Amino acid sequence: MTETPALEIAHLSVGYAGENGTIPAVDDVSFSIAPGEFVGLAGESGCGKSTIAQSILRLLRAPGVITGGAIRICGNDMLTLDDDSVRRLRWSTASIVLQNSLTSLNPVKRIAWQLQEALDRGKASGAARRTPAELLEMVDIDPSRLTAFPHELSGGQRQRVVIAMALALEPALVILDEPTTALDVIVQQEIFVTVKALQKRMGFAVLLITHDLPLLFEVADRIAVMKDGKLVETASVVQFREHPQHPYSRMLMGATPRLDFDHAPPPKPASPAAPVLETEHLTKTYGDAWFQGSALVAVDDVKLRVAPREIVAIVGASGSGKSTLGRIVTGLIRPSSGKILVDGQPPVPVSQRRKGQSRAAQMVFQDVYGSLNPLHTIGHHLLRAVLCAPGGMGKKEAEARVAGLLTEVGLTPPASFLDRRPHELSGGQRQRVGLARALAASPRLLVADEPVSMLDVSIRRDILSLIARLRDEQGVAVLYITHDVVSAGYIADRIVVMHRGKIVEEGPSLAVLANPRHDYTRRLIAAVPGGIVPADKAVLQPAN
Amino acid sequence: MALVDTFGARARRQLLGSVPVTVGLVILGALIAVCALAYWIAPYNPTRAVGGINEPPSLAHLFGTTGQGQDVLSQFLYGGQNTLWVAFTIAVLTTLIALVVALTSAYFRGWADDTLTLVTNVFLVIPGLPLVVVLAAFLPPGSFTIIIVLTLTGWAFGARLFRSQALTLREREFIAAAEDVGESRWRIVAIELLPNMGSVVAAYFVNQVIFAITAQASLEFLGLGNGGQVTWGTMLFWAQNTSALIRGAWWTFVVPGMAIALTAFSLALINNAVDELGNPRLRADRLLRRAGIRKSSASLMTPVKRND
Numbered sequence: 001m002t003e004t005p006a007l008e009i010a011h012l013s014v015g016y017a018g019e020n021g022t023i024p025a026v027d028d029v030s031f032s033i034a035p036g037e038f039v040g041l042a043g044e045s046g047c048g049k050s051t052i053a054q055s056i057l058r059l060l061r062a063p064g065v066i067t068g069g070a071i072r073i074c075g076n077d078m079l080t081l082d083d084d085s086v087r088r089l090r091w092s093t094a095s096i097v098l099q100n101s102l103t104s105l106n107p108v109k110r111i112a113w114q115l116q117e118a119l120d121r122g123k124a125s126g127a128a129r130r131t132p133a134e135l136l137e138m139v140d141i142d143p144s145r146l147t148a149f150p151h152e153l154s155g156g157q158r159q160r161v162v163i164a165m166a167l168a169l170e171p172a173l174v175i176l177d178e179p180t181t182a183l184d185v186i187v188q189q190e191i192f193v194t195v196k197a198l199q200k201r202m203g204f205a206v207l208l209i210t211h212d213l214p215l216l217f218e219v220a221d222r223i224a225v226m227k228d229g230k231l232v233e234t235a236s237v238v239q240f241r242e243h244p245q246h247p248y249s250r251m252l253m254g255a256t257p258r259l260d261f262d263h264a265p266p267p268k269p270a271s272p273a274a275p276v277l278e279t280e281h282l283t284k285t286y287g288d289a290w291f292q293g294s295a296l297v298a299v300d301d302v303k304l305r306v307a308p309r310e311i312v313a314i315v316g317a318s319g320s321g322k323s324t325l326g327r328i329v330t331g332l333i334r335p336s337s338g339k340i341l342v343d344g345q346p347p348v349p350v351s352q353r354r355k356g357q358s359r360a361a362q363m364v365f366q367d368v369y370g371s372l373n374p375l376h377t378i379g380h381h382l383l384r385a386v387l388c389a390p391g392g393m394g395k396k397e398a399e400a401r402v403a404g405l406l407t408e409v410g411l412t413p414p415a416s417f418l419d420r421r422p423h424e425l426s427g428g429q430r431q432r433v434g435l436a437r438a439l440a441a442s443p444r445l446l447v448a449d450e451p452v453s454m455l456d457v458s459i460r461r462d463i464l465s466l467i468a469r470l471r472d473e474q475g476v477a478v479l480y481i482t483h484d485v486v487s488a489g490y491i492a493d494r495i496v497v498m499h500r501g502k503i504v505e506e507g508p509s510l511a512v513l514a515n516p517r518h519d520y521t522r523r524l525i526a527a528v529p530g531g532i533v534p535a536d537k538a539v540l541q542p543a544n
Numbered sequence: 545m546a547l548v549d550t551f552g553a554r555a556r557r558q559l560l561g562s563v564p565v566t567v568g569l570v571i572l573g574a575l576i577a578v579c580a581l582a583y584w585i586a587p588y589n590p591t592r593a594v595g596g597i598n599e600p601p602s603l604a605h606l607f608g609t610t611g612q613g614q615d616v617l618s619q620f621l622y623g624g625q626n627t628l629w630v631a632f633t634i635a636v637l638t639t640l641i642a643l644v645v646a647l648t649s650a651y652f653r654g655w656a657d658d659t660l661t662l663v664t665n666v667f668l669v670i671p672g673l674p675l676v677v678v679l680a681a682f683l684p685p686g687s688f689t690i691i692i693v694l695t696l697t698g699w700a701f702g703a704r705l706f707r708s709q710a711l712t713l714r715e716r717e718f719i720a721a722a723e724d725v726g727e728s729r730w731r732i733v734a735i736e737l738l739p740n741m742g743s744v745v746a747a748y749f750v751n752q753v754i755f756a757i758t759a760q761a762s763l764e765f766l767g768l769g770n771g772g773q774v775t776w777g778t779m780l781f782w783a784q785n786t787s788a789l790i791r792g793a794w795w796t797f798v799v800p801g802m803a804i805a806l807t808a809f810s811l812a813l814i815n816n817a818v819d820e821l822g823n824p825r826l827r828a829d830r831l832l833r834r835a836g837i838r839k840s841s842a843s844l845m846t847p848v849k850r851n852d
Contacts, residue, residue, distance in 0.1 A: 017828075017835035060846040062828035065835060067849055079848045086845060330724055353726040363724045371717035375739045388726040437725060 004075045005032040006173045006205035007056065007094070012069035014048070014055050022065060025051045027229040029069075035172060038199065038206045040216035040237075042252070043226035044456040045427070052226075053177040053209045057090050074172050091121050094173040095166035099181055101158035105150040111136070111161055112146040115168065122169040135164040140194055155318075156187035160194065167198065176208045184317040184483060185527040192219050211457060213252055214530030217241060225249050255458040256530075259489045259513065274344065276360065276444045276477045277306035277329060282338035284324055298324040299335070300501035306445065311471055311478040313488035313509065315524065316498035325498070326447045326481045330363045343444045358390045362438035366450035368430040372422040378433050379418035382406070385440035405436040408473075410466060428459035435466065439474065446470070449481045464491045485524055489513045497521045562830070568813025571806055579624030588615040590622040590774045598786075598793040608795035610779075611786025619774050620799050626775040627757060628807070630687050634756035637695045639749045642702030647733050649703075650710030661707070667700035676759070680768035690769060694759050702748050709744050713737055743821035750815040754808045761804050776800040 012029045015022035026048040033039045043049045054060040056071055058078060071078040073094045078086060098104050106114055115132035133143040139160040150158055159179055166174050176195075180188035196219060199206060208220060216223050217237055224234045225246065233246040244250045284299040298321040306312050316322045327333040328340065331347030340346060343360035365371035372381060382402040386393065393401065406414035409432040422430055431451055438446055448467060452460040468491055471478055482488050488495050489509045496506040497518065505518040516522045578585065587606075588594040593613030594605075601608045607616035649660040676693050683689040713719070714737065722732050757776075763769055764777025771778055779800035783789075788796040820826040837847045 017831040017837070019831070019834075022835055055846060058846040059844070061844075062825070063831040063835070065832070065837060065847050065849050083845050332720055332724060350723045351729075353723070355726060355728065357726060359726060363721070365717045365721055367717045371721050373718040373722075373736050373740070376736075384722070384727060385725040434721070437721065440725065 003035055005072075006035045006037070006074060007207060008032040008070075008072040009052070009056070010070045010072075012052065012055065012071060013067045014051050014060065015065055015067050017063035017065055022067060024067070025064075025229055026055070029226070029229075029231045031224050031231060031234055033173065033205045033207060035205055036199070036203045038196075038208065038219060038221045040208045040210060040220035040223045041226065042210060042213055042216055042223060044211060044252075044458060046228075047226040048229040049209045049226050050177055053096065053175050053207065056175060056207075057094060057096055058086055059090075059096065091118060091166075091171065092169040093171050094175065095169075095171045096175040096177060097159070097162050097166050097179045099178040101155060101162050101182075102150065104162050105158060107150055109149075110146070111148050111150070111153070115146075115161070115165060118165040118168040130168065135168055136161070138167065138198065139164045154187075155183050156191060159183065159191060163191070163195065167202065167204070170202060171204060173205045173207065176206060178209055178211075181210070181212075185529070186317065186523055188215070188529075189527040195219075212529060213457070214256060214528075218529050225252065251458060255461060256486075259486065259510065273308050275305045276308050276343050277304065277479065278339075278341045279304045279329075280339040282325070282328065282340055283336050284321075284328060284333065285336045297501050299328065301338070302498075302501075302503055304496065304503070306477050306479060308444065308477055309471060309475050310494065311468065311480055311492045312494045312496060313480040313482060313492035314496050314498055315482060315485055315488050317483060317524070319500075320498040321501040322481045322498045323449055326363070326449045326479060329445070329479060330361045330447050332363070355388050356390050356392055359441040359443055361445040361447055362441055362443040364431075364434050364438045364446055364448040364451045366453060368427045368434065368454055369422075371434055372430055374422055377419050377421055378406075378425070381433060381437055382440060385437045389441035401440070405439055408439065408470070409433070409436045411436070426459075427455045428463060431455060431463050432466065435463075435470070439470065439476075442474075443476060445477045445479060447479045447481070450483070451480075452487065453482070453484065460487065461490075467491065485513060486528060497524070562817055564813045565817040568810040568816075571810035572814065575624060575803070575807055575810070576628060579621055579628060582618075582621035582625055586615075586618040586621045588618045590614060590618040591772075598788070598791055598796070600793075601795055607799050608793070610782060610796050611788060611791075611793065612782070616779075616795055616799050619779055620776070620803060623774045623776045623779055623800065624803060626687065626773060627760065627777065627804075630691060630760055630775075631753050631756040631807075633691055634694045634698065634760070635749055635752035637691070638699040638702060638752050638756075639745060641695070641699040642706055642748070643738070643745065645699070645703040646706030646710055647737060650707050650714055651729070651733050651737065660703070664700045664703045664707075667697070668704065670697070673762075676763060677766065677768060680763055685768065685770040686773065687770070690760050690763060693763075694756055698752065698755060698759075702752070705748060706741065706744065709741055710737060713740050743818060746821070747815055747818045750811050750818055754811050757804055757807055761800075776803050 009032065010030050012026060013024060014026040015024045029052060031039070041049050041052065051060060051064065055064070055066055056073070056078065058066075060066075066079060073089060076085075076089055076093065078089070081089075112132045115135050119130060119132065119135075132146055136143045136146060141157055141160055145153065145157070150161075153161065163179070180191055183191070192215075195206070208216065210216060220237055222234065222236050223240045225232050225248065227248050233240070233244065233249050235245065240249070244253055280303050282299055282302040282304070283297065286296040286298055300321070302325060314322045314325065324333060328335050329342060329347060331349050334349055345360060347361060348357060348359075379402065382405055383398060386398045386401045386405070402418070403414040406412070406417055411417045411429060411432050425433070434451070446467070451467070452463050455463060464487060467478055467480070470476060480488065480492055485495075492509045494506065495509045495512045497504050497512070497520065499520045505512060505516065505521050512521065513525060516525055591614065594615050595609040595613050597609065597613050598611055599605055599609040605615050605617065607620060609615055610619065645660050645664060649657040676697055679693045679696070680689060683692070719732060719736060722736050727736070760769075760775070761777035761780065764775055765780045765784065767781055769775065769778055769781070771781065777800075780797055783793070783796040783800075786796075788794070820830065832847065835849065837849055
């Protein structure tokens with residue numbers, strides 16, 4: 001007897017209604033998930049993987065339209081059932097966990113109320129009743145937190161609450177749509193340990209949507225890879241790791257940076273030249289200890305030195321103060337106390353900047369969608385940066401400089417990019433524009449705040465290589481701020497680990513990664529999916 | 545300017561694509577056109593008694609005559625001129641004041657924000673109509689008084705609206721990026737921040753025109769305008785004063801009333817599309833309708849449409 005699959009998708013096509021007809025986003029995709037199976041759906045941004053995830057429960061927002069095919073959850077045809085029946089199936093037979101837990105939870109209701117609401121949906125079916133407290137315990141949160149509001153919980157705890165809600169009615173299928181992308185690796189690892197344990201106990205099937213292949217290798221039974229709306233390969237994890245069939249899968253596999261510990265370069269002797277960045281006892285506190293009892297110390301007594309032509313990675317979890325440090329260095333934030341010298345000068349605060357002043361440090365931003373003004377052309381962005389830079393260039397000269405900058409960051413021919421607007425560029429191209437803008441003032445130091453975290457895996461390495469190349473050709477030093485120890489090891493000369501505003505460890509990159517001394521660094525490295533050396537054996541697969 | 549091009553292209557497509565907007569633009573355009581041409585097409589002098597008292601519509605007087613024997617059609621045409629320019633002036637002024645206050649407050653924050661927010665709040669809690677009546681009673685009656693009074697009382701809500709919008713935009717990284725390359729502050733506000741508020745500003749402006757027309761008509765109806773000047777509001781005032789309702793001279797108040805209602809109606813239709821520019825939800829609904837799907841996005845159930 002063949003079991004009814006938990007999820008069966010046959011020839012599914014989904015599109016978005018546009019000005020000129022429907023634009024297809026998912027094209028003729030078929031796959032199925034057996035009860036209790038853990039399937040990963042991988043692909044890069046825009047490949048249609050999230051569109052599928054949301055179509056399954058018919059949650060895809062307008063103007064999304066399902067244009068063909070069939071979706072069956074435990075035999076229930078989601079596309080022909082009436083709205084009320086589909087609503088009954090949500091939560092009880094299949095549920096979904098979305099990426100942003102802050103928006104999935106109601107900010108003005110307590111956790112207990114929200115869990116109870118999910119439980120109440122199952123009243124009619126007469127399923128085994130649970131209590132909100134049991135649900136919290138299930139996902140390893142102390143039941144005393146029941147009276148908490150969502151904002152009082154950490155990002156990881158919130159996501160656990162959402163998972164508890166998703167499992168409240170013991171559905172046969174749980175869809176996890178990038179559930180940990182916004183979280184730190186350590187938290188991500190803990191959450192998946194919980195999910196795997198629960199899955200073993202409750203036997204639900206999981207569809208995990210992610211761009212992170214190493215993560216799938218650790219948690220999934222089977223992997224499906226999507227590209228441009230089509231499913232290009234489905235295989236078991238073992239098979240996939242050994243022999244990815246499709247060239248695109250092989251490309252994805254190869255895109256993950258690998259660290260080569262065997263050929264570690266000899267540590268450079270300390271440079272005798274004056275450092276481009278020097279801080280001592282640098283501290284930044286938010287809030288006022290005097291009035292509010294306790295102030296938040298974002299950066300705590302930091303001593304840091306960056307030599308010319310050096311790439312220093314600042315590694316830490318979110319909230320470790322690494323971004324604040326970066327913004328202090330460029331002058332976007334003023335420190336509360338302590339000494340900071342960039343190229344021998346304290347950074348000029350934003351309000352005192354004048355056209356043509358020399359700028360020793362420039363920033364490369366994380367959000368490739370938000371850091372370029374959607375209304376202005378690429379030419380405008382760069383021209384303004386060049387005109388504000390020291391040198392007092394004429395219009396002709398400035399235009400030549402803009403073309404030069406575009407060429408330097410690999411956007412050729414420059415003329416074809418000048419009149420384009422940010423939305424006409426891919427994420428990688430946008431980040432190249434961001435780099436060109438930062439280089440316009442010929443800074444001595446680039447502060448790159450998570451420059452690749454929002455980009456697809458396949459282009460991350462290109463951008464990192466570009467940063468390394470700019471260091472070699474232009475002689476800029478780079479402060480590379482990241483949560484990703486692998487990319488830090490890949491590009492940086494030195495790694496500085498920050499934890500709760502303090503520097504807990506620093507040293508030559510590969511030395512730190514190979515022999516971490518501080519406990520926090522060890523945890524950070526252990527949590528990297530697949531381990532920092534790709535050949536590492538999976539740690540998350542439950543031992544049977 | 546390139547900026548106007550893209551914004552304009554999208555705006556053109558959305559504004560001209562829908563029936564309500566086209567209707568709104570046609571009505572408004574027609575009203576403005578006939579009022580602008582009043583000098584050439586008005587049959588009589590609007591202030592002179594050119595016919596009998598309260599004559600019903602006839603060939604000689606298409607919209608009839610008033611209680612003082614003036615031609616209602618001529619009054620409607622000349623009155624529209626006065627009413628519309630005053631309304632648009634008020635809308636422009638209130639929008640500008642609201643923008644300046646909001647952008648200063650949102651970009652510079654600190655004490656500038658505190659002070660401006662306080663002032664805005666004070667203007668918000670001042671009861672509008674009584675203040676308007678008091679001010680209008682003290683100042684010499686006329687168009688300028690009405691402009692000053694309605695501008696003073698009308699800008700505060702817009703300042704609140706724009707400030708919140710500007711505050712979220714200010715947190716976007718492109719503003720930090722512009723600061724980082726060393727752009728001057730006024731350039732950041734004018735070139736980076738302001739253009740991104742286009743749709744909100746446009747929607748607010750259209751609403752302000754509606755507000756100004758109705759508020760102006762109410763003031764004049766209450767006798768706080770210049771009774772000697774012909775506007776749609778004073779037409780209503782005189783209709784009331786000559787007991788048009790009791791005498792059954794409906795044409796004397798229906799014509800200016802309809803003119804005000806039609807203007808507001810056409811602006812509301814236009815506002816519909818301006819709203820859509822800034823609200824992706826509304827836009828998605830329209831796209832779905834175009835694809836032949838009736839269900840609104842509010843049903844939160846992805847529609848299924850098979851091509852076969």
